Amino acid sequence: MEYVLTGATLIDGNGGQPIANAAVHVKGERIAWAGSAADLPPAAQNVEQIDVSGKWLMPGLIDAHIHICYNGSESVFALLEKHRDELVLEAVDICKRTLSHGVTTIRDVGGEQFIEMSLRNAINRGFIDGPRMKLSGRVISMTGGHAHFIAREADGPDEMRKAAREQIKAGADLVKLMATGGTATPGQDIHASQLTVAEISAVTEVAHMMGRKVAAHCHGTGGIRNCMLGGVDTIEHGTYLDEETADMMVENGAALVLTLGAGNPDLESYPLSPVQQADAERRKPMIEAGIKQIRGTIALARSKGIFLGIGTDAGGNPLAPHNFSMARELELLVDNDLTALEAISIGTRNNAEILDMGADIGTVEAGKYADLLVLNSDPLVDIRNLRDIYAVAKGGVKV
Numbered sequence: 001m002e003y004v005l006t007g008a009t010l011i012d013g014n015g016g017q018p019i020a021n022a023a024v025h026v027k028g029e030r031i032a033w034a035g036s037a038a039d040l041p042p043a044a045q046n047v048e049q050i051d052v053s054g055k056w057l058m059p060g061l062i063d064a065h066i067h068i069c070y071n072g073s074e075s076v077f078a079l080l081e082k083h084r085d086e087l088v089l090e091a092v093d094i095c096k097r098t099l100s101h102g103v104t105t106i107r108d109v110g111g112e113q114f115i116e117m118s119l120r121n122a123i124n125r126g127f128i129d130g131p132r133m134k135l136s137g138r139v140i141s142m143t144g145g146h147a148h149f150i151a152r153e154a155d156g157p158d159e160m161r162k163a164a165r166e167q168i169k170a171g172a173d174l175v176k177l178m179a180t181g182g183t184a185t186p187g188q189d190i191h192a193s194q195l196t197v198a199e200i201s202a203v204t205e206v207a208h209m210m211g212r213k214v215a216a217h218c219h220g221t222g223g224i225r226n227c228m229l230g231g232v233d234t235i236e237h238g239t240y241l242d243e244e245t246a247d248m249m250v251e252n253g254a255a256l257v258l259t260l261g262a263g264n265p266d267l268e269s270y271p272l273s274p275v276q277q278a279d280a281e282r283r284k285p286m287i288e289a290g291i292k293q294i295r296g297t298i299a300l301a302r303s304k305g306i307f308l309g310i311g312t313d314a315g316g317n318p319l320a321p322h323n324f325s326m327a328r329e330l331e332l333l334v335d336n337d338l339t340a341l342e343a344i345s346i347g348t349r350n351n352a353e354i355l356d357m358g359a360d361i362g363t364v365e366a367g368k369y370a371d372l373l374v375l376n377s378d379p380l381v382d383i384r385n386l387r388d389i390y391a392v393a394k395g396g397v398k399v
Contacts, residue, residue, distance in 0.1 A: 001396055002027045004044050006037050007053030013348040013363035015341060024057060026370040029395035034364050055390050056378055058344060059364050060104025060371035061326045062351035064257050065236055065311020068094055068119065069112040072320040075275050076150065088115055094322050095119055095130030103326050104371035104394045105132040107355050109176045109215055109236065110139040112150060117171045129399055134355045136176035137167035145194045146182040146217060157202035164206040175207045177216040180223035183286045184317040190286060191220035200230025221245050228252050234354060239263065239290055241297045246304040255307040255354050260332035262313035262320055263290035279318045298336050309354040310346050327386040340383045370396035
């Protein structure tokens with residue numbers, strides 16, 4: 001398979017200005033060359049030319065925080081009552097839908113019965129369509145902690161070590177901790193710290209020895225502080241980041257993976273079921289507080305130079321459906337004072353680095369996988385144009 005896409009405006013993901021009338025030479029699964037069509041190497045000029053004039057070409061989006069096994073429209077408790085096969089079949093559809101929405105890679109940070117491991121294997125073997133996957137396996141919480149109903153519960157450093165090793169044994173690429181309370185667990189205080197520094201350190205020791213990163217669900221500053229003292233690599237959500245914890249993150253080289261849609265759910269573009277209406281009402285005070293907080297959190301993180309990623313948390317609660325959720329995340333970044341170009345770079349290049357896949361994905365340049373998103377309209381004029389998809393390619397193959 002070899003072809004050259006010509007005529008589009010290229011947004012390469014590196015944050016530079018777009019290249020008008022660009023060309024991208026795809027050879028096999030990877031990009032052989034990318035740049036201005038005027039500079040196309042002679043060796044590529046006799047290859048099949050595919051004219052995409054008037055389109056915008058960019059890297060496939062990367063979702064750095066997703067739950068692919070849950071549909072995001074039903075209560076997780078209801079989903080857990082379903083037969084495993086039902087979850088599998090629906091998850092296959094979610095994989096296909098996610099890819100068709102321009103998301104070519106995901107980092108799943110909390111699966112169900114290791115279904116996500118089977119999905120990854122099926123995708124890699126070509127049995128089903130879906131994005132590339134990095135997986136954490138089951139989240140690890142304290143007994144009765146946040147999301148304990150889907151977690152591997154553990155208490156004390158020794159149990160935490162074993163829990164982390166179990167996830168790695170099952171095929172996990174990273175380990176996910178629940179370091180504070182969360183809105184998806186009824187009756188919890190999202191500010192409350194739920195793991196000790198010793199427990200967190202035990203997990204990071206095990207994971208780092210095995211070449212894995214550790215991600216931690218954190219809203220409150222106490223949890224973020226404990227995670228920095230314990231050596232965690234990425235803070236998920238980070239809603240109540242403050243000056244002290246921001247400085248600790250910079251010192252530790254930790255990344256902040258924002259999940260803006262989870263704290264600002266879309267309640268208007270589709271009819272809500274009774275379950276969703278009830279969840280929206282229950283979470284209303286927390287949602288309102290989070291929306292007020294997050295603009296300052298993002299501004300603080302940027303001013304300190306914290307490395308930012310973005311994820312959807314799709315599937316994480318009944319108000320997080322898999323419905324152009326990454327496009328919405330980038331829209332919310334722009335609503336919070338980032339430029340469209342900055343938002344796109346976070347959702348592509350930055351996320352690739354967070355997934356330790358920067359050598360292979362995240363930008364449109366020679367040597368990387370030809371994971372491409374072709375749009376009908378300019379996303380820099382209106383970031384909502386990320387939904388106006390002309391074509392998606394994964395590894396050079398149109399999907």
